[in-house]
Amino acid sequence: MTTSTPSVRSRLEPDARRLQIIEAVRPLYLERPFNDVSTAELAAAAGVARGLINHYFGSKRELYVEVMRSSIRMPESELPDLSALPLPERVRRTMDWILEAAETYGQAWISVSGAANLHGDSDLQVVVDEADDHAARLTLDAIGLPDDPRLVARLRAIAPLVKSVCREWLVRETLTRAEALDLLTDTVLIFATKETSS
Amino acid sequence: MTTSTPSVRSRLEPDARRLQIIEAVRPLYLERPFNDVSTAELAAAAGVARGLINHYFGSKRELYVEVMRSSIRMPESELPDLSALPLPERVRRTMDWILEAAETYGQAWISVSGAANLHGDSDLQVVVDEADDHAARLTLDAIGLPDDPRLVARLRAIAPLVKSVCREWLVRETLTRAEALDLLTDTVLIFATKETSS
């Protein structure tokens, strides 16, 4: 099983090798937990010696985090200009676009969804936070609202909701797409426009 | 470091021992990731031999999951009878009660929040799902709405939102408690009452 000796020794530029390893390893980590995949298996999948993984990433864990970082980032594709529409409609179209993305390459995004493992300052938490923050700004931009810290915080809080709703829709099938769209649209509107009373 | 030999051999009933180990080990897992805590350390904390952990829980992982299961369950304390109030007010009081709980013993609940690790069918995912489902039913009951599958699904989807909002409020301090309450109340109202168009 762990036959891995790469009979041919290919030499790549460091950057290229880094990327190649990450890509070769991604599928393994997308469907199996961190602990279930051994360094030997990772190395075999990438066609390199075990030592090389530590050489490039320091530890197995860091490679894992790196793979996750590039797996959970919301794809920034272009959204048609919505500036002429009223706010509610802009929000609706934006959420629809997100649902579309989720349905298409969503697999990874949602499975990685709940994301972040527990334990306080986990390294993964940091990565997921980055991604959520990124998604929040992307959404604000699409909706046409300013990149205000308060708004970002609010939209960031919504990221987990978007994922859980997508999961109910795509995985558990307890929601229809129409429902998901309605619920998310309304919620984003509330979070984006509700004034503080204090 | 790994000096652990329990000089005295105490004998407990299986159930008692199980519980004692779980409790002794909980603090370790609440602030350190799964991989950072060795079986030796767990055993030392519980004052038992390493082998006993495998004897009772099978694997280190299963003990971990067990600890998490009992850490993320929403505490079911009694909420005064709200049945005389109008729906929005019932929701508001219920959410206020949840925020109260989060602020008090929330530490664990929130840190364990985002919860669930990635990878499809993870064992942890199952536990977190259980907890979210439980919380959804508890909330529906408090609000005075029926235990309908559709409603449960919707409320369940909100669980991650509640946690992320609490985190923005308590950890990042980007939201005030009043804001958190307003936002969650409105969102729950939407999820609980919005009709399906299809």
Next chain:
DNA sequence: CACGCTATTGACACTTTGCCAATAGTCTCG
């Protein structure tokens, strides 16, 4: 063609995990 730089390897040492036979509490029965 020889040399140097460095990407890559393979073996080694150490930690950790799960397993199992041996040990020793505790309870029961004569």
Next chain:
DNA sequence: CGAGACTATTGGCAAAGTGTCAATAGCGTG
């Protein structure tokens, strides 16, 4: 009260995994 049975508990063993490091071998240069 003492012997024996039952089983909770232990300690050591073997396998697996991880990270380190000196040695190897591509590839470009003079």
